[in-house]
Every structure is written in structure tokens, then in C-alpha cells.
Amino acid sequence: MSLSFGTSVVYDNAEFSLSPRDKVGIVGVNGAGKTTxxxxxxxxxxxxxxxxxxxxxxxxxxPQTITITNxxxxxxxxLMSGRPxxxxxxxxxxxxxxxxxxxxxxxxxxxxxxxxxxxxYYDVYGAEDALLExxxxxxxxxxxxxxxxxxxSGGQKSKVAFARMLYSMPNILLLDEPTNHLDxxxxxxxxxxxxxxxGTVLIISHDAEFLNNVVDKILFIDKTTHQISVFDGxxxxxxxxxxxxxxxxxxxxxSQERQIKHLNDFIQRAKSASPTNHSIKKVGHTREIQxxxxxxxxxxxxxxxxKLKMDxxxxxxxxxxxxxxxxxxxxxxxxRLMYRNLSFxxxxxxxxxxxxxxxxxxxxxxxxxxxxxxxxxxxxxINPKTDIxxxxxxxxxxxxxxxxxxxxxxxxxxxxxxxxxxxxxxFYDTDVFKRIAILSPxxxxxxxxxxxxxxxxxxxxLDEPTNHLDxxxxAIIGDNFRDFSGTIIMVSHNPAFVEQIGITRxxxxxxxxxxxxxxxxxxxxxxxxxxxxxS
Numbered sequence: 001m002s003l004s005f006g007t008s009v010v011y012d013n014a015e016f017s018l019s020p021r022d023k024v025g026i027v028g029v030n031g032a033g034k035t036t037x038x039x040x041x042x043x044x045x046x047x048x049x050x051x052x053x054x055x056x057x058x059x060x061x062x063p064q065t066i067t068i069t070n071x072x073x074x075x076x077x078x079l080m081s082g083r084p085x086x087x088x089x090x091x092x093x094x095x096x097x098x099x100x101x102x103x104x105x106x107x108x109x110x111x112x113x114x115x116x117x118x119x120x121y122y123d124v125y126g127a128e129d130a131l132l133e134x135x136x137x138x139x140x141x142x143x144x145x146x147x148x149x150x151x152x153s154g155g156q157k158s159k160v161a162f163a164r165m166l167y168s169m170p171n172i173l174l175l176d177e178p179t180n181h182l183d184x185x186x187x188x189x190x191x192x193x194x195x196x197x198x199g200t201v202l203i204i205s206h207d208a209e210f211l212n213n214v215v216d217k218i219l220f221i222d223k224t225t226h227q228i229s230v231f232d233g234x235x236x237x238x239x240x241x242x243x244x245x246x247x248x249x250x251x252x253x254x255s256q257e258r259q260i261k262h263l264n265d266f267i268q269r270a271k272s273a274s275p276t277n278h279s280i281k282k283v284g285h286t287r288e289i290q291x292x293x294x295x296x297x298x299x300x301x302x303x304x305x306x307k308l309k310m311d312x313x314x315x316x317x318x319x320x321x322x323x324x325x326x327x328x329x330x331x332x333x334x335x336r337l338m339y340r341n342l343s344f345x346x347x348x349x350x351x352x353x354x355x356x357x358x359x360x361x362x363x364x365x366x367x368x369x370x371x372x373x374x375x376x377x378x379x380x381x382i383n384p385k386t387d388i389x390x391x392x393x394x395x396x397x398x399x400x401x402x403x404x405x406x407x408x409x410x411x412x413x414x415x416x417x418x419x420x421x422x423x424x425x426x427f428y429d430t431d432v433f434k435r436i437a438i439l440s441p442x443x444x445x446x447x448x449x450x451x452x453x454x455x456x457x458x459x460x461x462l463d464e465p466t467n468h469l470d471x472x473x474x475a476i477i478g479d480n481f482r483d484f485s486g487t488i489i490m491v492s493h494n495p496a497f498v499e500q501i502g503i504t505r506x507x508x509x510x511x512x513x514x515x516x517x518x519x520x521x522x523x524x525x526x527x528x529x530x531x532x533x534x535s
Contacts (some may be wrong), residue, residue: 001050001228003033003040005438006430010036012226013050016219020171023194023201025211025235028221030426030470034204035064035440037221038174045438057200060170064177064441064468065394066161071150075140075160078149079131082168083122091115122169131167137189138163144359151332154393154464155181155358162190171199176441179207180467181358206470211235256298263291311424312484314458318348319383322459322487323369329377330361330368338364342378342512346459351502352489355522356509362491363393363463365509369489370461389457393464393491395444397451398436404447405432410454418454425450441468449477458486466494475500495522 001011010033018024026034039045041052042061073081080086092115099108123130135142138159144152152160158181165173173194179187187210194201194214202219205211211218211234218231218238231238270284328342338361346352354362367373369380370390382388390397398407404427408418422432425446436444445468452460460481466474478500481488492498503517515521 001040001052002048003036003045004048005434008431008434009226011047011050011221011228014221014226014228016228016230018200018202018217018219018230020200021198022217023197023215024203024217024219024230025215025238026202026204026219026221027235027238029223030442030446030473031440032221032223033226034221035176035442036438038063038176038202038204041172041174054172057171058169059172059174060165060168061174062162062165062176062178064180065444066154066157068149068157071148073149074146075149075152076145078160079135079145079164079167080128082131082164083127085119085122085124085127088115088119088122089124092119134163134167137193138166139186139189141359147335151335153359153361153363159186159358166193173197173199173201175201175203175205177205177207177468178203179205179210180464208235253298256294260291260294260298263287263294267291312453312460312480312486313456314484314486315387315456316385316458318387318458318486319385320348321345322348322383322386323489324381325369325378326381327378328368328375328380330364330373330375338510339512344507344512344514346487346489348487349485350487351504352487353498353503353506353517353522354489354491354509355493355506360509362509366390366461366463366489366491386459387455387457388459388461389452389455390461391448391452391463391465393467395441395448395468398444398448400437401435403433403435404439407436407447408450408454413454421454422450442470442473445469446473460484460486460488460490462488462490462492464492465490466492466497493522495519498522 001014003010026037028034036045038061040047041054042059068078070078092112095108095112095115099105099112102108135145140159140163144156144160149157149160162178162182178190182190191210191213194203201214203211203215213234215234216232218233218235220229220231220238222229231241233241266287267284270280270287273280273284275281324345326343328339329337330339331337342365354365356362364373368375369382370388404422405415405418408422410418413421419432422428427443427446427450436447439447445465449465462481465477469477474494474497478497481501488501490498490501490503498517499519505514506517506521507514508521
């Protein structure tokens with residue numbers, strides 16, 4: 001495979017081979033081409049050269065960010081559409097009707113046989129029972145089944161999309177950060193399901209425990225060489241192999257450097273020797289040939305990638321009470337009440353966390369503050385001195401059709417200044433002209449963070465800010481948020497990140513209870529079977 005975006009090379013004559021039942025973890029630094037590989041396999045991106053042969057397999061793809069093309073569908077209809085049984089039955093009916101009119105048409109007989117094989121593959125008579133069992137195992141609340149997809153929370157959408165993909169019975173599963181929205185029970189079911197799965201599974205994940213429990217191979221995409229290597233064993237075995245390789249490489253480099261120094265020293269002595277000392281001159285010439293060969297084939301040190309940098313200093317100080325929520329009521333049309341008399345306020349510099357099961361209205365509350373939704377009753381008072389920067393869970397604030405540079409455009413900054421800031425977010429040179437649509441979710445998250453930084457706000461509203469980021473980047477932004485002098489209101493189920501930034505109080509939905517931060521409470525909601533607790 002060869003693929004480039006402009007001058008940015010992703011794959012350079014890269015090759016790999018997998019067996020039908022391999023469970024494979026895909027690893028590599030941000031921007032190496034992990035998500036791009038899935039999009040190539042799905043036919044969303046065309047290679048410049050080379051092919052990926054899946055032997056006619058049915059592919060099931062679960063992206064990090066779920067896009068619903070028909071939000072008016074009910075959850076049940078969306079799940080049922082995972083198997084094209086209704087379409088196949090209609091095709092079978094039409095084929096039999098045509099055969100009655102043309103009884104000697106051999107192609108129609110073959111078509112009927114093919115359709116019947118497809119219906120048998122999808123277990124036409126047991127399909128509904130299989131879906132109900134999957135709904136139960138995935139802990140999807142049966143009260144959601146008649147709800148339109150547009151009214152699901154981000155976590156609910158992810159879980160429903162995951163269930164639909166499993167129900168569709170693909171031969172190859174492509175999973176991009178599949179554990180982002182899974183509670184403990186559902187995660188355990190998915191782990192067991194994937195281990196027993198009779199097809200091929202490819203997983204992009206920063207969740208080391210999940211990879212260790214599921215995969216038996218690691219596919220490594222090298223951003224430096226643009227090559228792909230496959231290692232036997234789980235993620236821990238891969239890390240051990242890579243650590244041994246790094247150690248051996250370091251020893252080899254040290255040995256080479258000693259040899260290069262020794263040869264250089266001898267060559268310099270030979271050059272300084274008397275012109276009549278032909279013996280040492282001759283040996284010096286031999287050493288120069290040896291040195292040239294070593295330099296041509298020397299082992300180089302691994303490239304050390306730059307780390308994301310942030311500067312979150314606000315443009316001005318905030319008011320003592322940046323936000324006041326007073327007797328808030330809200331519901332989506334035709335749905336049950338989400339909040340009743342919800343009231344709270346934030347103080348300057350506070351770190352305020354919102355927790356609760358999926359569907360309890362965490363993201364919705366942030367959107368109400370942002371004015372995306374309108375309360376049914378009550379009000380949200382935002383102090384005139386409050387400057388807000390918003391990070392949306394599904395990154396919907398980004399324009400997929402525009403470039404990185406266009407997405408961060410700001411009247412107070414020139415293009416040159418913007419490009420300098422983008423460099424701190426690891427976008428260099430022609431990277432800034434890439435369309436958001438071709439970026440990986442991790443890269444899109446960095447663009448969203450950059451947009452937020454440029455606002456120089458004194459209040460940050462963050463909805464699951466760690467979902468698309470690798471652990472190292474999570475740690476970096478956690479340090480920056482911890483040192484931020486302004487106010488933070490956040491939705492997150494990542495205990496390590498929450499504690500890193502120093503959460504002080506927490507609001508629990510749907511009850512509206514406010515209390516001091518509790519690690520145990522956050523862990524409870526992380527492990528809760530969220531689906532059947534929806535308010």
C-alpha cells in the first residue's frame with residue numbers, strides 16, 4: 001500500500017497479512033494512519049498504489065465518532081436494519097414473481113438460490129431473537145427502543161451502533177476505540193464476545209487492559225518509515241518485544257558510535273603523520289573506507305516526536321459567580337422531563353464535574369448553557385465577564401469540509417500566528433491545509449483543543465475531553481487544565497483525568513444533588529450498567 005495526503009506520506013509500499021480468525025490490536029503514534037487504514041478498507045479513501053484484499057468478506061465498522069444518517073429512525077428500526085432481511089425477502093418475492101412469468105430463465109433460478117443463501121446466513125427465522133439477546137447482553141434499555149435516534153446521548157448512540165454492528169454479522173470487525181462509552185458490565189460482555197468471535201477483529205484502542213484481554217496479534221504502523229509490522233502476542237508481549245528491540249538498538253548505536261570515534265581518531269592521526277610514513281597513511285585510507293561503510297549503514301536513533309503544547313491563559317479575569325442555573329426544567333419534544341427545578345452556581349476558579357448514567361442529560365446541560373437548546377422553564381444566567389470556550393464530545397463544532405487552518409480562523413490572529421499555534425498542536429507545514437474529514441479522531445480532537453485555546457476564555461466547558469486522545473496527550477492537557485486560572489465545568493468518566501485537574505464539586509444527574517468530589521461516586525457511574533438507569 002502507498003498513500004499520501006499532499007506531501008504527507010502515510011504508507012510507503014507497506015504490506016501485511018492476517019489470518020481469518022486473528023484478533024489484532026492496531027498501534028502507532030497519533031497520525032501514523034491507524035484510522036486511515038480502516039477508512040481504506042471501507043472504501044472511503046483510495047490508495048495511491050497497492051490493494052487490500054479482504055477476500056470478499058463482509059466488513060463491520062465502528063468509528064470513534066458515530067454519525068447517524070437518519071436521525072428520525074427509532075432505535076429498534078436502526079438495530080433491525082443491521083441485517084438486510086426485509087430487502088432480501090422483497091428481492092426473493094420479486095424473483096419468484098419474475099420466474100412465474102419466465103419459468104425457463106436459469107439466471108432467475110440462480111438468483112433465487114443466492115438470495116436464499118443470504119437469508120440463511122442472516123438466520124432469517126432466528127434473527128429477532130438474536131437481536132433481543134444482544135440488546136439484553138449490551139444492557140440497552142428496552143425503553144429506548146421506540147425512541148428516535150436524534151434523542152440519544154453520545155454514549156447511548158455509541159452503544160446502539162456497536163450492537164447494530166455485531167448484529168449485522170460481519171466477517172471482519174473494525175473497531176476504533178470501542179470501549180470509550182462502555183460501562184464495566186457491557187465491556188465484560190464485549191470482551192468475551194470478541195474473544196469467541198469466529199471472524200477477524202481489528203481494534204484501535206488506547207486501552208491496554210482491553211487489548212491484552214482480546215488480541216493475539218499487534219499490527220504496528222511506523223510513522224517514521226511508513227511501514228507496517230505484525231507481532232504475535234497481546235499488547236503486553238508487543239511492548240516487551242519493542243523494549244527489547246530498543247535496548248538492543250541502543251547497545252548497537254553505542255557500539256557504532258565508539259567504533260566511529262575510534263576510526264575518526266585514527267584517520268586524524270594518519271592525516272597528521274609524516275608524508276613519508278606510508279604505512280600509517282595506507283592504514284588510514286583503509287580506515288576511511290571502513291568508516292564510510294559504517295556511516296552508510298549505521299543504525300539511527302528512533303525519532304522522538306514532539307509533544308502537544310498549550311497556553312490557556314485567559315484574556316481577562318472572570319466574575320465571582322460566572323454562571324447561575326436557576327430552577328431549570330427541560331425535556332425533548334415527546335420525551336419525559338429531564339430536569340425539574342435544577343439549580344446550581346459556579347464560583348470563580350472552580351472545577352465542577354457533572355456525572356450520571358448515559359441519557360440523564362449531562363451533555364444536554366452543557367448545550368443548554370451554550371444556548372444550543374432552550375429551557376422549558378427557569379433560566380441560565382451567564383455573567384457578562386464570563387468568556388466561554390466549549391469542547392463538544394462529538395466534535396460537532398468542527399466543519400468537516402474545511403481545512404484545519406480554516407477551522408481555527410480567528411479575527412485576532414494572522415495566518416502566520418495561527419500556524420505557529422497549530423505547530424504547538426503538532427500540525428506543521430502543509431498539514432494545516434488538510435480537510436478535517438480526512439483526519440483521525442485524535443487529530444480532530446487536537447484541532448478542537450486548538451480552537452478552544454485561541455478563545456483565551458476564562459471558563460471552559462468540556463464534554464468528555466479525553467475520549468479521542470492517547471494517554472500521553474491526556475496527561476499533557478490534564479496538567480494544563482489543572483494550572484488553568486479560570487473556571488471549568490466538565491463531563492467525564494475518566495477518574496485519573498478528573499483527579500489530575502482537581503475537581504472540587506460534582507453535580508449528579510438526574511437527581512440534581514451537589515456534593516464535594518468523591519472518587520467512589522465517579523467510579524460507581526463508570527461501572528454502572530448505565531443503559532437501564534436512564535432518567
